[in-house]
Amino acid sequence: MAPLLSAQGLQVRYGAVEAVRGVSFEIQQGEIVALLGANGAGKSSILNAIVGLVPTASGQVMFDGKDITGAAPEGLAPSGLTLSPEGRRVFGTLSVSDNLRMGAFGLTDKDEIAEAWERVYDLFPILKERKDQYAGTLSGGQQQMLAVGRALMSNPRLLLLDEPSLGLAPLIMDQIFELIAKLRDQGVTLLVVEQNVAKTLQVADRGYILVSGEIVEAGKTSELTQSSSMQDAYLGAN
Amino acid sequence: MELFLQQTANALALGGTYALLALGLAVVFSIMGLINFAHGELMTIAGYVLMYCGIASVPFVIAVPLAITASVLAAVAMERIAFRPVRNGSGATMLVTSFAVAMILQVLFQNLISARSQPVLLPALLSDSVRVFGLVIGVNKLAAIASTIVMLVFLDWFMKHQKTGVAMRAAAEDFAVARLMGIRANTVIAGAFALSGLLAGVAAVLWVSQRASVDPLMGFMPVLKAFIAAILGGLGSLRGAVAGGFLLGFIEIYLAAFLPPEMQEFRDPIGLGIVVLVLLIRPNGLIPSATLKAEKV
Ligand SMILES: Nc1ncnc2c1ncn2[C@@H]1O[C@H](COP(=O)(O)OP(=O)(O)OP(=O)(O)O)[C@@H](O)[C@H]1O
Ligand SMILES: [Mg+2]
Numbered sequence: 001m002a003p004l005l006s007a008q009g010l011q012v013r014y015g016a017v018e019a020v021r022g023v024s025f026e027i028q029q030g031e032i033v034a035l036l037g038a039n040g041a042g043k044s045s046i047l048n049a050i051v052g053l054v055p056t057a058s059g060q061v062m063f064d065g066k067d068i069t070g071a072a073p074e075g076l077a078p079s080g081l082t083l084s085p086e087g088r089r090v091f092g093t094l095s096v097s098d099n100l101r102m103g104a105f106g107l108t109d110k111d112e113i114a115e116a117w118e119r120v121y122d123l124f125p126i127l128k129e130r131k132d133q134y135a136g137t138l139s140g141g142q143q144q145m146l147a148v149g150r151a152l153m154s155n156p157r158l159l160l161l162d163e164p165s166l167g168l169a170p171l172i173m174d175q176i177f178e179l180i181a182k183l184r185d186q187g188v189t190l191l192v193v194e195q196n197v198a199k200t201l202q203v204a205d206r207g208y209i210l211v212s213g214e215i216v217e218a219g220k221t222s223e224l225t226q227s228s229s230m231q232d233a234y235l236g237a238n
Numbered sequence: 239m240e241l242f243l244q245q246t247a248n249a250l251a252l253g254g255t256y257a258l259l260a261l262g263l264a265v266v267f268s269i270m271g272l273i274n275f276a277h278g279e280l281m282t283i284a285g286y287v288l289m290y291c292g293i294a295s296v297p298f299v300i301a302v303p304l305a306i307t308a309s310v311l312a313a314v315a316m317e318r319i320a321f322r323p324v325r326n327g328s329g330a331t332m333l334v335t336s337f338a339v340a341m342i343l344q345v346l347f348q349n350l351i352s353a354r355s356q357p358v359l360l361p362a363l364l365s366d367s368v369r370v371f372g373l374v375i376g377v378n379k380l381a382a383i384a385s386t387i388v389m390l391v392f393l394d395w396f397m398k399h400q401k402t403g404v405a406m407r408a409a410a411e412d413f414a415v416a417r418l419m420g421i422r423a424n425t426v427i428a429g430a431f432a433l434s435g436l437l438a439g440v441a442a443v444l445w446v447s448q449r450a451s452v453d454p455l456m457g458f459m460p461v462l463k464a465f466i467a468a469i470l471g472g473l474g475s476l477r478g479a480v481a482g483g484f485l486l487g488f489i490e491i492y493l494a495a496f497l498p499p500e501m502q503e504f505r506d507p508i509g510l511g512i513v514v515l516v517l518l519i520r521p522n523g524l525i526p527s528a529t530l531k532a533e534k535v
Contacts (some may be wrong), residue, residue, distance in 0.1 A: 053418070093407065103406045105420045
């Protein structure tokens, strides 16, 4: 079966810095794929390049059989691909419900929009309770839920999550990983970037290990757990 | 006391016009970081439409929407032709572009219309005055106050409850993430210019209604004042722009009315001195924007 998303020789540059040095990977429909690597390995750069937030220096990205290399970000959410960016980046001066409403900006079907609200409020009851509050006044964990909820409002088929558990208390962190598993059951395919390697390997099916902008190992999570490049990736050795 | 109330009505009328202009600057600035000094020329365009309508005996009630429409269309065209190509340039690049647009338009007005001030035919009603609560107030002042209120209520509703308005606020806060949600950059920016054109058009009608004339440089002074008002209120903050506009109107009118005659020639420096004083106490303006802060120690 053709993968839902595939990258071939993807390269990202910031001036003289080569952050991503020609990586290739693919994600099948229904999978949870983890992208692991130390700080500065280039994980966010890959996700941002996929959605067009940073320019792709070379390589090709295909989503659902279409070439989306260098596509403008605004076209992707309506076609079923979205990113919950690193650092939450909720709209702090908008209410919680307006944040969610913006997440569904590209949807036009009334029923689909209604279902999206129901699903998000179902997953995160706290967001419904706080719907009229400014997003900037939510706690860090609540903001993270809002960021994920906002991304879900576009009914994505592929959701890219950039460090969804960053800075969260252990209990909330567990909720985020439960959520990841739950989303897959609902038919969402996920690409997850995480610092919490142990937990990520528990929920993911496959993983890629990134060191200094290159993929050094790929495989089923059960295999990766034992791999030595896993240790190296996080100790920063290469 | 009566003089004071009288001047307060004047201050509300002038401050309201400044507020509308400052809002127009702030809407565009909050979204793309551009201070559009050609905003004043949108006013001038609307002013000339009023003038030509007067010459062609078009009734004022039709001339006003025509003038405002012209200003909106000119704003959208300005974005498309002049600002879109430099959208990703620095703030300085965009600022210089806006000066260039302003000067080109001024030269066009001077050469195609007239370098001199032209009279604008206004309905006699506007120069009448009425008694309100014992005060004699010009109809044009009342109309200015009423139009300002209508515009502020409309804008508040638009930005809070209309999907496009909410998207504009989202884009002002985090443009990249807004685009991720499927909010189109072109739509939001063109929308911001259209709104600024609407505000400039209404402000132009109010401005011309007080003066009954239009000249090629008409837009410069009010937009400079609006710029000061926007800074006073907190650059990029919409509420701040309104507050700054009204405060500046009050400062100018009260100084003109109550400063002793021998000090009148220092009116403008004193007014600006008060503005600077406010900014010393509140460096980010009266109601700072949540996303933009002056970061100097
Ligand atoms: N906008 C930028 N300008 C210049 N260099 C950048 C920029 N963004 C990232 N980089 C550099 O690119 C490299 C990869 O950064 P990236 O953010 O992709 O790493 P990451 O794997 O997501 O790290 P982290 O785990 O800390 O989030 C780093 O060396 C970083 O300094
Ligand atoms: Mg990162």
